[in-house]
Amino acid sequence: MSSSAPQTLRIMDLALKAGEMLLSNGAGTADVSATMSSICRHLGLRGTYVDVTHIMLTMVHDQQLDEPPLLLRRNVVRRETDFEDVTAIDRLVSDLLNDEIDLDEARSRLAAIQTSGHARPRSVVVGASGLVGAGVALMLGGGLFVSLTAFVAAVAIELLRRPLEVRRLPDFYIQVVGGLCASLIAVSAAALSLPAPPSLVIAANIVVLLAGLGLMGAIQDALTGYHLTAVARLLEVMLATGGIVAGVSGGLMVGRMLGVDLGSGTIWPDLSHLPFVTIGAGIAAAGFAVQSYAPWSSSPVIALIGAGAGALSSALVQNGLDRPWGAGIAAFLIGVVSYPASRWLRVPALVMVVPAIVPLLPGLTIYRSLAQLAEENLSGISSGITATAVALALAAGVILGEYAAQPLGRETRRLERRLSGPRLVGPFRAKSKRK
Template sequence: MDARDVNLTLDFCLRVGELLLSSGAGAADVAASMRSLSRHLGLRNAEIDVTYINLSMQYQPDPEEMPVLVTRQVQIRAIDYDHLTQVDHLIRDVIRGALDLKEARAELARIVSGGHGRPRWAVTLGVAAMAAAVAVQLGGGVLVSLLASVSAVGIDRLQLGLMRRRLPIFYQQVAGAGLASLLALGAAASPVDIDVSSSITANIVVLLAGIGFMGALQDALTGFHITASARLMEALMSTAGIIAGVSGGLALASAVGVTIPPITPGATDVQGTSLSVAGAAIAAGAFAYASYAPRRIIAPIALIAAVAMGIFLALPTDLGRALGVGVAAFFVGLVSYSVSGRLRVPPLVVVVSAVVPLLPGLSIYRGLTLLSEGTGPDTSDGLLAMFTAASIAVALSSGVFLGEYVAQPLKRPARKLEARLAGPRLVGPVRTPRTRKRGRKARSEPA
């Protein structure tokens, strides 16, 4: 290959890796996909380095020649699972030999420049439906669901404006959580009898849904510790913003004499298991819709989330919330590989959306309300609730990946080609084509 083709190939691989990483894919999946692309486009043994904000590839065809090093900074993008799905198909087409480098670069440019597949107002409606469904899942009635959906619309539009002004994510989360708390405070001060605690909790789940706990744990499990640390720090800062916003609202409520009671785990089953399961299904499907997931996968995601919630509610409460959530997440990881393969979407789209109803919004809100009441037993219970929230987040991620390990064992050809990969694939092809292997076998046979 001449220098021009080498540079174009490296640039194409880096652009694909940038889109995958910014969409929430694990660093191992990004590196493996880039390595597969470079090999099938003629660059064997290219060195790849993935961090949270930078990608680099180095290619040296011969020890006596100067190496070619290309780097690219990862730009922060809004999650778009439709773009992620199209890029995943592009990777498979290149590896299958259906596209050459020029065609692949043109297709990637079309995907990136094509814009989102849904209007922005439709995404806002999806976020509102998600908040209302979580409120139903928590046992809220019509008024609670309405308040949660109105708060979610306000949060979405507020954060969109702050993001356009390039305000850091921490302040976006503070503003969103603070707005939800203020609206709940106004509702609690009104003569209308409404459980504002469920509304706040539902909006905490909405704010938690976009945080990359899944990618952080995957990077930690697969040996990309620098990227895992960066993603974990970003997730902690985002969660800290939610805590700060809700705490400010609770403090203001105490100052003006408005009582906002804590919500207990037992309150989630007030309206029965059937409503909780239905709320979980709608919440997961609405999040997938708001994240621009292809329409064909939304109903399966809702079904998987409903079954997972049913599993969680069916387990004895003596086991603890973290263990119950882990078992439900294991089911999600176990079935997501087969479902995503049949519907031709990356498993990442399924697992991230299906675990949304299991996010620890309830534990976070309960811990904050108990901590706001002062010292004594309430403080200990509040700290325990916050620790439970952290345990649930870990149980969610680890349960999903354990299910993926069971459902998607690595095959030997993939292990040889993708040496650094140490876990299940959530993005990119699992197996490599066998055409070259068959060709070598045919050439070795006597004429």
């Protein structure tokens, strides 16, 4: 028996608001669509059409043949990486589909999530951003002073970005400011003859700026058949990355004008540095988890996964494997391990995998490309291609790992065929509520 129009609109409104929060926080289009459809099916709506694009969610419900369809839309007006909201929505939907809460309680909880803000102090988030920079600098072979300088630069970037985001400045310009800030701090340290190689400080903070750009969602959309949304997300990532390149290039130009030796020949540390790579990767992964409001209980596990992935990738590269392949294999194992860990912690897999791949982002390769091109060395083009390949390998490797890790039972296989890929957010199965 079909629901009345007001009840139908309440169900559609719940699904739309949940989908909007997931999409704005980096969830893949397949996950968002499936979650919204699961809510509607479970609450008794049939014939509901869900359409998700990069900036708009649309739901259409066909009523009787002699009645006009009901249509609701919501625009995605803000984008950020907030795993606290993602986890809360995921648990809400799971409770709803397991009949632990009803529609009214689900709507009430959703309204509370939307208006609750963050319990984590802003100072903790800023400090965690600094830990990402310090951890990556330690990975790249920097000592205590280099890590401290990278920490200061990352904190400065975070303090600058916040007021710009509040003023709704486009991400491109925010990334320009961030890249310029990091490179100017590195240049200043080198001009004062401080023991902090600019290449390591800048490379570490390129990773800080790259983290959370949404590449995972873009690649997931491309691999699961949502090509239009994937192109939009990739363009957004490319613009933000272009902003980083522009900002860092400006800082390097200032350094050359001041006669500062910036260096472009930085190499990966050898296997003797592997313990520091492991520790640095764990610090960077945990730092980004805290910065992006992941649940506290998940941070130690994310640190362990990130540390292992960083050590594996470094060891593979030092033994002759190409960087994209090393990064891809490490990312694959992140996907495999993160799935059971996320089920154990009751958080979406997305919350685990995004922070864990942060230490593997190609900050040093991007810096090397810029420095070489600034010296009119065409090898910088090859380095840029390598950086792109590493980024794609990370996203594709994680998603392949999720394919391998998720159960192959009858229900899941049927769901995978419907979704054209593994789930990083949302329930695996839902029972239809009979009315």
